[in-house]
Amino acid sequence: MLHSFLGVSICKHWRLEGQRKQSNIKIKIQRVNQLDAAQLDEEVLSLLWSQLEQVFRFLPPGILVSLKPELQALLKFIYFAQFTGTNTPTPGQTLQNLQYRDERAFDSFHWTNLLRSIFHYPINIKDTCYGTEIVGLSTKQRFVFGFLYVIVPWIYTRLDTSGILRRWLSFAPIHISLLSRCCYLGERVYRIACLVNFILFLYDGTYVSLVERIVGARLVYRDLSATRMVSFEFLNRQLVWEEFTELLLFLWPLFSSNVVKQLFRDIIGKRLLHRETRQDIPADACPICRCVPPKMPHLARPCGHAYCYYCLSWAMQSFGYCCERCGDTVRGISRVGPVAHTSPTLVHAKLQSS
Amino acid sequence: MASSPFFALATAAEIIRSAEKDKEYRLVLKKSLSEVSSLVLSRRSHAHFVTKHLSGITDLLYYGLTTWIGQQTPGEEYSEIIACTGQFPRITFQGSLLRRIFYSLIQAYGEDFWGFFCNKIAQRVRAYMRDGQLSGTQPFPKIYLYLLALLVLTRQEEVKRFLSRFHLGIFYIHSKYYEWSKRLVGMQYFRVAKSRYPLPSYRILGLILLVQLSLGLLLSTYRILSRKDGFYSFLQYSIGVGDSGEDEWDGFPNQLSSSEEEEEEEELKEIGLVTNVLFV
Numbered sequence: 001m002l003h004s005f006l007g008v009s010i011c012k013h014w015r016l017e018g019q020r021k022q023s024n025i026k027i028k029i030q031r032v033n034q035l036d037a038a039q040l041d042e043e044v045l046s047l048l049w050s051q052l053e054q055v056f057r058f059l060p061p062g063i064l065v066s067l068k069p070e071l072q073a074l075l076k077f078i079y080f081a082q083f084t085g086t087n088t089p090t091p092g093q094t095l096q097n098l099q100y101r102d103e104r105a106f107d108s109f110h111w112t113n114l115l116r117s118i119f120h121y122p123i124n125i126k127d128t129c130y131g132t133e134i135v136g137l138s139t140k141q142r143f144v145f146g147f148l149y150v151i152v153p154w155i156y157t158r159l160d161t162s163g164i165l166r167r168w169l170s171f172a173p174i175h176i177s178l179l180s181r182c183c184y185l186g187e188r189v190y191r192i193a194c195l196v197n198f199i200l201f202l203y204d205g206t207y208v209s210l211v212e213r214i215v216g217a218r219l220v221y222r223d224l225s226a227t228r229m230v231s232f233e234f235l236n237r238q239l240v241w242e243e244f245t246e247l248l249l250f251l252w253p254l255f256s257s258n259v260v261k262q263l264f265r266d267i268i269g270k271r272l273l274h275r276e277t278r279q280d281i282p283a284d285a286c287p288i289c290r291c292v293p294p295k296m297p298h299l300a301r302p303c304g305h306a307y308c309y310y311c312l313s314w315a316m317q318s319f320g321y322c323c324e325r326c327g328d329t330v331r332g333i334s335r336v337g338p339v340a341h342t343s344p345t346l347v348h349a350k351l352q353s354s
Numbered sequence: 355m356a357s358s359p360f361f362a363l364a365t366a367a368e369i370i371r372s373a374e375k376d377k378e379y380r381l382v383l384k385k386s387l388s389e390v391s392s393l394v395l396s397r398r399s400h401a402h403f404v405t406k407h408l409s410g411i412t413d414l415l416y417y418g419l420t421t422w423i424g425q426q427t428p429g430e431e432y433s434e435i436i437a438c439t440g441q442f443p444r445i446t447f448q449g450s451l452l453r454r455i456f457y458s459l460i461q462a463y464g465e466d467f468w469g470f471f472c473n474k475i476a477q478r479v480r481a482y483m484r485d486g487q488l489s490g491t492q493p494f495p496k497i498y499l500y501l502l503a504l505l506v507l508t509r510q511e512e513v514k515r516f517l518s519r520f521h522l523g524i525f526y527i528h529s530k531y532y533e534w535s536k537r538l539v540g541m542q543y544f545r546v547a548k549s550r551y552p553l554p555s556y557r558i559l560g561l562i563l564l565v566q567l568s569l570g571l572l573l574s575t576y577r578i579l580s581r582k583d584g585f586y587s588f589l590q591y592s593i594g595v596g597d598s599g600e601d602e603w604d605g606f607p608n609q610l611s612s613s614e615e616e617e618e619e620e621e622l623k624e625i626g627l628v629t630n631v632l633f634v
Contacts (some may be wrong), residue, residue, distance in 0.1 A: 027531075030428075030431045031428045031431060032428040032429070032432040033431075035379060035382075035428060036432075064554065133427070146395075186395045187393070188394065191386075191389055191393055192390055192393075192394070193389050194386060195386045195387065195390050198383060198386055199419060200381075202415075202416065202419040202420060203423070226453065228432075228434060228547070228549075230371070230432070230433065230434075232367040232368075232371065232553055235367055235370065235371055236554060238365065239370075239556065239559060240559065240607045243559050243562060243563060244562075246566070247562055247566050250566050250569070251566075272380040314624065
């Protein structure tokens with residue numbers, strides 16, 4: 001019965017409207033502008049909040065925390081009253097070439113118009129030429145917008161942060177406890193509604209936030225001839241920097257100091273270089289740490305010179321390591337006999353012989 | 355695709371910026387979905403949802419509400435580019451419905467499907483090898499086993515990263531197909547911006563990247579082959595490690611006991627570490 005009633009009244013309204021004009025032009029505002037405008041406004045508010053925090057730095061600690069919901073609500077109220085409250089676009093909207101308009105005057109499918117049509121109230125749909133005409137938000141609309149944007153979040157945050165809701169849930173009489181449960185249920189419903197709103201926004205690109213959808217405040221272009229200016233300078237610099245950093249990080253281990261040394265040896269003459277530089281190493285010492293005898297002695301292959309195990313294995317980590325005594329490239333290491341069961345003097349003698 | 359005086363293909367910078375913006379908005383949707391699931395579901399179900407399904411559902415919703423129904427994504431709106439398929443002059447803007455559906459599904463579940471497919475192949479190969487060893491025959495040294503092992507290797511994170519970097523290098527050179535899914539569907543971009551100053555090409559960056567990756571690949575192949583039983587170890591690593599989600603996917607009984615399995619995994623992890631170092 002109700003369904004048929006709704007259907008009939010809506011059809012009647014459409015017919016009446018159809019007699020006046022066929023339909024309003026549906027405009028499509030880019031979703032990215034609306035999303036970016038909301039994000040920019042949030043950033044402006046966070047900047048203001050950081051300034052306010054600086055003011056409270058000299059006051060005793062704890063005051064800012066206890067007054068945070070009120071101060072945030074106050075900031076939002078000032079921001080709202082300054083811009084949307086006076087039908088002026090916010091800084092984010094100005095940057096994105098957008099402004100609020102009263103969508104109830106253009107969209108007969110808005111929920112308020114549908115309700116009006118059900119109860120046979122007159123609907124005032126304006127004729128449009130391009131679909132982008134702007135009618136500012138009415139006073140009642142702005143009042144509801146401000147209430148939903150500032151007051152309701154403040155009430156919920158205050159109740160939640162002070163722990164009143166939890167206390168009510170546990171100790172209060174049944175009707176207060178029920179109120180607390182309703183608040184939690186309301187939060188769930190609100191979150192789900194926000195998600196549904198965002199999904200609808202992705203689909204038709206009309207209202208980026210739930211409050212805007214409820215109030216009927218739609219963002220439209222202020223200037224139709226304005227073009228988007230996108231700068232790619234930062235992206236270019238970032239990509240080039242990342243790529244060259246990664247290349248250097250890849251190449252640096254390959255071109256280690258050992259490779260350069262080897263190149264010099266090849267060019268100048270490794271025998272000459274070796275004799276001039278490495279004659280000072282004692283014959284029975286590790287060429288790297290000069291320890292006599294080398295600890296856990298290992299031989300560099302293929303040249304067969306003895307080193308401490310730790311020194312040689314650490315030096316082998318770098319690519320193309322050359323023997324400190326002869327300058328040959330070390331390709332592997334091998335142990336000098338059963339070191340664990342021999343005395344240092346025996347090892348010393350063995351090394352002398354080798 | 356041949357360009358015409360009326361249409362200009364989008365440059366790499368525009369496509370990259372578009373993809374970055376889309377990623378940002380997908381994160382917004384993901385956060386919103388996660389919040390709702392934390393309020394509606396129990397903690398256990400919420401954790402399961404977040405780890406298993408959140409990413410796929412977010413992508414499916416995002417691309418389902420934009421590309422699937424033939425709309426631009428917000429990222430594409432930002433860069434003022436429009437997707438298209440086909441050769442000039444027979445261009446289909448946004449592509450056909452089938453391609454758009456395919457693209458959305460690949461974006462959402464392509465990687466999961468590929469992982470599932472690779473796990474199945476790895477299990478088959480492992481079962482085949484074990485059966486061969488038990489029956490005394492040696493089915494291992496066959497070329498198709500190596501090929502399958504190479505295919506299965508693509509499920510490892512470091513190999514995925516290598517392949518995505520390689521694909522990025524190709525994209526820098528040709529300025530086409532930023533993602534694998536777009537390459538599969540054949541989706542390119544036209545610029546619809548009214549006026550824009552000429553944007554630089556990333557061709558040099560692409561060449562540098564490809565040279566670097568090729569050198570890395572050569573070095574890693576050399577190091578693997580220079581190891582004792584390097585190729586065998588490589589194959590074992592490819593089909594053996596990374597089956598943490600095996601119980602969920604496979605339908606095959608495990609033939610090794612748990613202790614044997616642990617020992618085997620320890621050995622293979624060592625080889626895995628080598629491969630990690632090489633590819634990254």
